[in-house]
Amino acid sequence: METKKEFDAVKMMRNIRQKHHEEYTLNPELREKKLAAIRQKYSNRIKTSKIYGKNQ
Incomplete structure (x- = not known):
């Protein structure tokens, strides 16, 4: 799938991860x-001091 975007965030993140x-x-x-x-x-x-993600 080819796009005509000037900035491709997915491609940038893949490059950083690599x-x-x-x-x-x-x-x-x-x-x-x-x-x-x-x-x-x-x-x-x-x-x-707090545990996040827990119901209190």
């Missing part, structure tokens, strides 16, 4: 390092 897959295949520890950096950066936004 790039990350190749990076993590070559260096498996890289994924954990990146996730740890994200957790540290956003740690103040993470709510630990």
